[in-house]
Amino acid sequence: MSLPGDNDAVRRAGAVLTVDLGAIAANWRGLRDAGRAAGRPVDCAAVLKADAYGTGATLVGPRLAAEGCRHFFVAHIDEAIALRAVLPELPIYVLNGLLPGTEGDFVEHRLVPVLNHLGQLNAWRGAAQRYSRPLDAVIHVDTGLNRLGFNPDEAQVLVNERGRLRGLRLALIISHLIASEEQNNPVNGEQLSRFRTFVKAMPGAPASLANSSGVFLGPDYHFDLLRPGAALYGINPLPDQSNPMLPVxxxxxxxxxxxxxxxxxxxxxxxxxxxxxxxxxxxxxxxxxxxxxxxxxxxxxxxxxxxxxxxxxxxxxxxxxxxxxxxxxxxxxxxxxxxxxxxxxxxxxxxxxxxxxxxxxxxxxxxxxxxxxxxxxxxxxxxxxxxxxx
Ligand SMILES: Cc1ncc(COP(=O)(O)O)c(C=O)c1O
Missing domain, CATH: 2.40.37.10 (Lyase, Ornithine Decarboxylase; Chain A, domain 1)
Incomplete structure (x- = not known):
């Protein structure tokens, strides 16, 4: 069997990875349509961190944008800067948040930090003041993963003191599920209820909870924006069932x-x-x-x-x-x-x-x-x- 492709790189290569961008786009459409199935205007983002899970973020990003994707998440600011070069207009959110001293980089490249604690919120508000312009922000509230995000005490401070967001535009509220691939795990419902309470207390901002497997937990988990990564790339979001995604x-x-x-x-x-x-x-x-x-x-x-x-x-x-x-x-x-x-x-x-x-x-x-x-x-x-x- 010969290897796929006929360019010099393939001729010299020990191994060839073939990535099907059409399959990634079809997977994205499938997830978006699952979000819309209940008749609500749910949108679907794409998580492109770790080079789009190894598939090549600077090619996957524009392909998904052409398909209608309007929101992109990465982990690191340098991933976001690389993506900005090929996605000049659309919002790019940095999940790892605002590292001290990077405010200028975020502003220069028009990136949106996912703020994970009050310290990051204060620093970003300070940047809005220094640059004399409103800046977009995402608030990540921790509903049980205990990894990143506003802890319950900090979340309560924010609910009580909305002025802490002065100078910022709250573009999105997110949280991340612990065990969304386990459909019967009661922790899903517990996180959902904590997230709902926070979102209700911060009216006006769109919300996002569901990663790939979260999409399959049903419409209660969909809110305004789905946030899949793995399923876009063909990973099975339903481990004990047949894979609904196309291979990539x-x-x-x-x-x-x-x-x-x-x-x-x-x-x-x-x-x-x-x-x-x-x-x-x-x-x-x-x-x-x-x-x-x-x-x-x-x-x-x-x-x-x-x-x-x-x-x-x-x-x-x-x-x-x-x-x-x-x-x-x-x-x-x-x-x-x-x-x-x-x-x-x-x-x-x-x-x-x-x-x-x-x-x-x-x-x-x-x-x-x-x-x-x-x-x-x-x-x-x-x-x-x-x-x-x-
Ligand atoms: C905060 C956050 N949102 C969304 C995702 C996408 O999750 P998945 O790849 O399971 O769809 C991740 C990935 O780990 C994440 O960390």
């Missing part, structure tokens, strides 16, 4: 060498795999430095010419070994590609084999892969029927 990434790695081995020979560092029969081993060009986790040792497989091929032995920094004994030699030659992620192995599947989650699989996708972006026209929505003259 495929990863193909190149065979570098094929060798014969005798029965009882070992393969790789530490001799962690031993052949039970004479056979053949292929070495492919990806390793733990590319996000192919060491925990995958003797635990997963790749796909080659219709065969399910076990990964054997320890994963090295740049190399992985696979048992190709059952693949005909003609279909297993140096330069051929094997499918590491794709229809046969989703990021959720690989995560299970690696004993992690698909978020970590996606955000660990290697920086050394050649990247090919596709946008399948068949995933575009049907055009609206033209109005018939009366």
């Amino acid at each position: 990434v495929t990863l193909n790695a190149r065979i570098l060498q094929v060798r014969k081995i005798d029965a009882f020979q070992t393969v790789g560092y530490g001799g962690a795999w031993r052949a039970a029969r004479p056979g053949r081993v292929a070495t492919i060009a990806l390793g733990y430095a590319d996000g192919y986790f060491r925990t995958l040792i003797n635990r997963t497989h790749v796909q080659l010419a219709g065969h399910r091929v076990p990964v054997i032995g320890r994963i090295s920094m740049d190399l992985t070994t696979i048992d190709v004994t059952d693949v005909p030699e003609a279909q297993c030659q140096p330069g051929d590609g094997v499918e590491v992620l794709g229809a046969h192995m989703t990021p959720d599947d690989l995560a299970e084999h690696a004993r992690t989650n698909a978020y970590e699989v996606m955000t660990s996708l290697g920086r050394r892969y050649a990247r090919v972006y596709v946008d399948r026209p068949e995933l575009q929505p049907e055009p609206e029927p033209a109005e018939q003259p009366a």
Whole structure:
């Protein structure tokens, strides 16, 4: 099997990551429509932190903007500055908040900090005074995650003293769910009730609670703006059910060498795999430095010419070994590609084999892969029927 794409980077690459921008756009539309299903004007943002979960934020952002997405979240201010270069007008919110001394950067690049405590609120109000202009702000209220956001005491201060927002325009109130992927976990309802109480006490500002899995908890959780990340990139937001999202990434790695081995020979560092029969081993060009986790040792497989091929032995920094004994030699030659992620192995599947989650699989996708972006026209929505003259 040859590798996808035909440019120089692909010709030289050990592995090629294909990202389907059309599938990301279709996933976004699906989530937005789920928000609108109850008939309320719920909008849908996109979380593009960690380089859009490894898929490439500066390409995903404009693609989603073209689809109608109007709100973008990242974690770090530098992620926001990079995104601002390709999204000149739309609001970009920085979840990690306002670091001391970065107020000028936020103003210069027209970014919106997610304010996580009173200290950040005070600093941002001070910036509004210094720059003599109203500045947009998002308030993050902690409803139980105990990680970032106004704690209950600080939230109460804000409710009692609305003047603390003077000079600022409250663009959004957010909170983040602890266990939204567990649909029957009572903590969801508890967080919802705390969030509702805060939002009611701060009338006039739009609100956002639902991450990807939160969208599937139902309309009570939707408020004004959905805030999905993972599901956009094809990660299953419903872990115990079939995945409603379209797959987004495929990863193909190149065979570098094929060798014969005798029965009882070992393969790789530490001799962690031993052949039970004479056979053949292929070495492919990806390793733990590319996000192919060491925990995958003797635990997963790749796909080659219709065969399910076990990964054997320890994963090295740049190399992985696979048992190709059952693949005909003609279909297993140096330069051929094997499918590491794709229809046969989703990021959720690989995560299970690696004993992690698909978020970590996606955000660990290697920086050394050649990247090919596709946008399948068949995933575009049907055009609206033209109005018939009366
Ligand atoms: C504050 C916040 N909102 C939204 C998201 C998106 O969550 P998910 O990727 O589960 O959709 C994240 C991601 O961790 C987050 O930290």
